[in-house]
Amino acid sequence: MNIQFNPDETYRDDYTFANSPETIARAPFPFPDDDYMYSMNLEPHVSVGDGAFRAAFDIDEHYISECRDRAITLEKDPGMHYVSAPHMMEAQWDLLELIMESYARDYPQYFSLEREGRQWHWTNRLLGIDDRFTFGDPATLPYEPMEYVTRQAQGDWVLQEERDGTLYWGAGIATQRADYSLRFNLGMSWEEFHGPVPLVKEIGMLDRALKFLLRLRTGHPVRRLNWSLTVNPRLEVSAESLPEWAPDRTIVTAENAGKLVYLRIELQPLHRLPRSNAIVFPIRTYLLSLEDIATHPAWARRMHRVLRDLNQQLVDYKGFSRYRDAAVEWLSQYDDETKA
Amino acid sequence: MLITGIKSRPVYDRLQPLPGGRRHIVAGQGSGGRAMLRLLDDMAGLDRPITLLYSQESFSGQDFLAQLQQAHPHLPLQVLASNQALIEALKALLIDARMGTRLYLAGSESFLGSAMQVATHFDLNRDEVLREHSGTLVRRVWCVHCDTYTENVTQRLYDCPGCGLTLVVRDHYSRRLAAFQAVKADAEVPGELPPAEELDT
Numbered sequence: 001m002n003i004q005f006n007p008d009e010t011y012r013d014d015y016t017f018a019n020s021p022e023t024i025a026r027a028p029f030p031f032p033d034d035d036y037m038y039s040m041n042l043e044p045h046v047s048v049g050d051g052a053f054r055a056a057f058d059i060d061e062h063y064i065s066e067c068r069d070r071a072i073t074l075e076k077d078p079g080m081h082y083v084s085a086p087h088m089m090e091a092q093w094d095l096l097e098l099i100m101e102s103y104a105r106d107y108p109q110y111f112s113l114e115r116e117g118r119q120w121h122w123t124n125r126l127l128g129i130d131d132r133f134t135f136g137d138p139a140t141l142p143y144e145p146m147e148y149v150t151r152q153a154q155g156d157w158v159l160q161e162e163r164d165g166t167l168y169w170g171a172g173i174a175t176q177r178a179d180y181s182l183r184f185n186l187g188m189s190w191e192e193f194h195g196p197v198p199l200v201k202e203i204g205m206l207d208r209a210l211k212f213l214l215r216l217r218t219g220h221p222v223r224r225l226n227w228s229l230t231v232n233p234r235l236e237v238s239a240e241s242l243p244e245w246a247p248d249r250t251i252v253t254a255e256n257a258g259k260l261v262y263l264r265i266e267l268q269p270l271h272r273l274p275r276s277n278a279i280v281f282p283i284r285t286y287l288l289s290l291e292d293i294a295t296h297p298a299w300a301r302r303m304h305r306v307l308r309d310l311n312q313q314l315v316d317y318k319g320f321s322r323y324r325d326a327a328v329e330w331l332s333q334y335d336d337e338t339k340a
Numbered sequence: 341m342l343i344t345g346i347k348s349r350p351v352y353d354r355l356q357p358l359p360g361g362r363r364h365i366v367a368g369q370g371s372g373g374r375a376m377l378r379l380l381d382d383m384a385g386l387d388r389p390i391t392l393l394y395s396q397e398s399f400s401g402q403d404f405l406a407q408l409q410q411a412h413p414h415l416p417l418q419v420l421a422s423n424q425a426l427i428e429a430l431k432a433l434l435i436d437a438r439m440g441t442r443l444y445l446a447g448s449e450s451f452l453g454s455a456m457q458v459a460t461h462f463d464l465n466r467d468e469v470l471r472e473h474s475g476t477l478v479r480r481v482w483c484v485h486c487d488t489y490t491e492n493v494t495q496r497l498y499d500c501p502g503c504g505l506t507l508v509v510r511d512h513y514s515r516r517l518a519a520f521q522a523v524k525a526d527a528e529v530p531g532e533l534p535p536a537e538e539l540d541t
Contacts (some may be wrong), residue, residue: 164466181484181521183517184482184484184512184514184516184517184521185514186514186516187514187515187516188348188514188515188516191347191348192347192348192513192515193348194347195347195348195349195511195512195513196347196348196510196511196512201347239484239521239523240484240485242484242485242523242524242527243485243505243524243527246524246527246528247527247528247529247530249528250528250529322528
């Protein structure tokens with residue numbers, strides 16, 4: 001199965017990013033019901049169908065453009081979007097191995113990995129990379145192992161180490177993060193980094209999810225979906241650059257919401273890593289405009305109801321208080337119940 | 341005591357002698373001196389070396405130096421003019437520290453956070469350090485936009501001395517940075533600010 005790549009899209013300035021109908025159809029739509037609240041939506045990460053759940057780490061038509069956008073963001077502000085504690089090197093190599101093995105297995109037409117002992121040969125035909133290096137020796141790579149491999153991967157990646165019965169942020173690459181600061185979050189425990197999330201602690205989910213994850217075993221990954229809204233198909237929406245993108249929240253109207261408002265779906269396939277015992281949290285983002293969603297009227301109807309009835313605390317936390325009403329009004333044309 | 345709805349804010353302790361310690365380092369600033377005095381009373385009769393560090397820097401003007409000197413004239417006491425100088429002195433002490441060292445910290449949240457950065461750097465475990473908060477509820481705040489730290493912030497909104505932006509303090513604390521986070525307060529509509537309020541009141 002070959003992917004028709006769009007190699008020249010932009011996620012900033014003129015925003016030429018666009019989804020093909022095939023990419024819309026294969027997106028992991030995150031709403032199982034007409035109303036939404038946090039839930040223990042973890043399930044075994046097994047291969048299902050030929051959409052976003054087929055591969056261990058999904059790639060799509062945006063792969064090349066997304067890797068370019070990451071490179072632009074990393075170059076612009078060194079030290080801001082990739083951070084690793086010094087003791088995370090073993091977990092970094094674990095991650096490099098996991099991504100390379102998965103990509104080479106799931107997309108043999110684009111990636112290949114040859115190994116002779118510690119001598120590894122990695123080929124990425126999509127980005128024109130052909131590198132030989134020594135596994136375990138960072139001096140043989142142009143970047144630290146985590147940065148090297150995730151510059152060639154879609155989505156953000158966070159490595160969590162297990163200590164004292166909880167998980168701590170040990171390293172991360174985050175060029176698509178939704179209004180948080182990686183430098184600020186590094187070193188935080190499970191409870192600390194979820195601190196700003198409303199209700200999740202109160203409904204008991206935070207503790208249950210942690211207990212579940214601490215039992216995660218190598219070779220038995222789990223996945224969950226999360227979501228938010230954003231204006232424009234912009235990946236770099238960090239806390240640091242808030243002044244650049246937050247003003248866009250004010251330009252949404254009931255007329256233009258279909259084009260301007262994007263559903264950000266986060267697919268998170270969590271894996272336990274074999275040597276370091278760390279857990280990797282990949283955050284693979286799919287951007288669908290409301291117009292994209294409306295090409296599947298059942299999705300638009302459901303999303304109308306979800307946004308209309310969403311708990312205000314979640315609206316505030318996800319940052320779309322200013323344009324929730326405009327998005328709901330635009331979507332209402334796809335909900336017969338409201339039209340009638 | 342700091343009891344608020346901020347889930348990432350550390351939960352502080354009450355200083356009390358830690359059993360099994362071979363050497364005790366007691367460090368505090370300003371009104372933290374009161375907790376140091378109480379701890380030293382509780383440690384009376386303990387046959388282990390105790391080292392005191394005290395900084396006279398205080399947001400509220402509290403100074404317990406004279407009381408410390410009078411009550412414990414025999415204990416080695418380093419007096420520092422600023423919290424930063426105390427942090428440096430603590431670093432120098434911990435470089436030579438051996439297994440069995442116990443660390444007690446007392447003072448403002450900013451001081452505790454900065455001292456904990458040093459303790460963490462030297463791999464002191466959770467059961468080897470106690471922290472008691474005292475004094476006012478001022479915060480140390482980090483500007484996410486220009487990387488500037490501001491001490492003694494008491495208001496929800498303040499002007500960053502680094503980049504000049506008016507910032508809003510988020511109720512989110514990073515132990516690694518020993519600071520709360522602040523972001524541009526009128527990021528959506530320039531000039532449209534959230535209501536000003538005093539923090540933690």
